Amino acid sequence: MENYTVSINGKKFLVEYFDQNTILINGKQLSITFDDNGYGGFKINGKTFCHNGFCKFTNDSFANVWINRFILDVEIEDYKTNLLKSLKKNSASADKKIIISAPMPGLVKKIEVEENQIVKIETGLIILEAMKMENEIKSKVNGIVKEIKVKNNSSVEKGAEMIIIEINQ
C-alpha cells in the first residue's frame, strides 16, 4: 500500500492505493474496474462515471485531467515529492524571488517596468501580444524588479522566463 495526497482544484484528498482495483479516498474504499477498450474508462463500485478520460502531466507532480466537459487541476504528492517540495520551499524563502514566465507563446509588445523598480500587486509588468490580443501580465506580489530577461518586440515561447521579482515581505 502507498499513500498519496491528491489535490483536485486545490482541495486535498488522502488516497491509499492498494492495487489497481482497490483504493481508498479519504478512508472510503472504492473498487475499480478498468475498461479494456483503450478510452481510459472505468467503473467505480460497479457504476460508470468516466467512460473516457485523459491525463497530461505538466511536470512530475502537476497534471490536468479531462473528463468530458470538466478539466481539473491535479497535484499528486508522495513522500518523495513532499521532500522535494520542502527543500524547494526552504531555498525559495531564502532569496524570496519569483519568476514571471510567459503563459503562452507571444510577442513582447511593451515592458512596463524597469529594473530596480518597486512593484505592487496588480502593477502591469509586460504586455504580451498573442492571438492578436494584447494581454497585460500583472504582478501578483509586492516587490522589486531584479531582472528583465526579455526585450521589446522579441518573441517568447511558452514558459520563457521574462521578469524576476524579489518579493518584499
Next chain:
Amino acid sequence: METKSIKKILIANRGEIAIRIIKTCKELGIAAVAVYSDVDHYSPHTRYADESYNIGAAPAKLSYLNAEKIIEIALQTKTDAIHPGYGFLSENADFAQLVEENGLIFIGPKAQSIKLMGDKTAARDLAIKAGIPIVPGTTKPVKSVAEAQQIADELGFPVLLKAAGGGGGKGMRIISSPNEMENGLQTAKSEALSAFKDNRVYIEKYITNPRHIEVQILADQYGNVIHLGERECSIQRRHQKIIEESPSTYLDGSIREQLTQAAISLVKMSGYTNAGTLEFIFDQNKKFYFLEMNTRLQVEHPVTEMRVGFDLVAEQIRIAEGKKLSFTQEDINFIGNSIECRIYAEDPSNNFFPSTGKIAELKVPSGFGIRDDRGVETGSIVTAYYDPLISKLISWGRTREEARKRLSAALSDYILYGIINNIDFCHSIINHPQFVKGEYDTGFIHKYFEDIYKNDIPENIIQSAIIGSIATYLSQQKKIRINTAGDSHSRWKNKQVD
C-alpha cells in the same frame, strides 16, 4: 445587370469558417480552393478543399493577410471568386478592390461599401443622416491625447475607445478616468494597427452594461433588402462574444419591428449588397443605438440559419453572381430558437488567456437540433498565431428552453482533451438562473463570474480524476500497467503530449 455563374471559389481563410464555406461549395457543386500558412499545412481545411496551396509563413501578415499572394493563387487556379470568410481580409476594401481589378468576384459587398460601412466613423455619419440614433461620441478619429481628453470630458467618463478600421474587440478600451487615457489610447491604436493595418481610433460614450443585439440582412444588386431577424450577443468576455442566441429575449414585436426597419433603411441608404450585420446596443430603457456594421459573414451566422432554414453562404454566392434574392421578406419564416456557444482554446480561470497545445482527442456531440462547426480534429495543434476559436456548437429547439437544454446536454458530451478550453464555462453560463430567465446584459460574465466559474464538480468526477491521475502517475513510474489488453492508446498511461 449581368449575371455570372461561379464554378470555383478560393477561400481566403482558415479554420472552421473555411470548412463551413467549402461545405456549401460542395453542396452547390462548386470547386473549392484552400490556402494555408506553414503551420496550417496539416489543418483539416487544406484536405477538405479540392485544391490547396501554401501562401507563406505562420504570422497572418505573411500569409492570410497577403492579398497579392492570394490573388496570384486565385488566378493560377482559374478561380472565379474569392470568399474572405470573417476576420483577416474580409473587411479590407483595398483587397475587395484588388480582387475585382483582377477580374475576380469578391463574395461580399463592393469595395466602396466596405470602405463606407467598414469605416466606423463614416457609418456613424450615415446613421445620423438616416435618422437612426447612434451612441454619443465622435464621428471622426481622434488626433491626440489632448483632443481625446477634451471629448471624454464633454461626454463624461467612462468612455470607450474603438478602432475605426474593424471590430471583434480588437483595438477597444474602456477609459474610466482621465489618467487612463494616454496608455489606453496607445494600446488601442497599436492593437488596431496590428489587427486592421489602420490605427485610427474614435471615442464613444460608454453605455454601462447594455444589451448587444444585431440584425442580419441580405441585399441583392437590384435594391432588394431583407432582414433575417436579430441575434443577441450580450454574453461577452474581453468584448468578444461567447454565446449568441436568436430571437433575443429582450425584444417584443414592436421594438423588433423598429429595429429591423432601422437596419433595412440604413442598408438601403448606403447601397450595400450581399450579407451584412448591423450591430445595435440597447440601454436599460430599451432604447437602441446603432453601433456599427459588419460588412461580412459573422461568426454567429448559424444561429440565424437554424431559424430561417437556409444557407447564408449559398445566398452570398447567389448575390455575388448577380442574381436576385429568391425570396421576399414575407417568405421568411422564423421557426423556434437557436443558441450558439463558441468553444475557445482559453483558460477562463486565468483571465481568458488563450491556451495552446495539441488536441489529444476531439469527439463532438451530434443529434437532432445540434450542429458543430469546427476547424480542428484529433491531433491538431492550436498555435498562438490565430484566433483561439476552435469550434461553434449550435442548438435549435421549438422553444428557447428546448434549445438551451439541448445545448447543455451537448456540451456535457463534448470531448476536447489535451487543451485548456471553455466548454464547462459555457455549460455553467447557459445553466445560470439569469441566463435561463433570459435576463442578462454585457456585464453578465463580470458580475456572475464567481458563480459561473465555481461550478461545483460532482463527487464522482473528482473520484474519477483521482483514480485517472494516480493510474497515470504510477504507470509513468512503471509501477503498474493498466489495460493489459495490449492497447497502446490507453488513457492512463504515460501520455504526455506537447
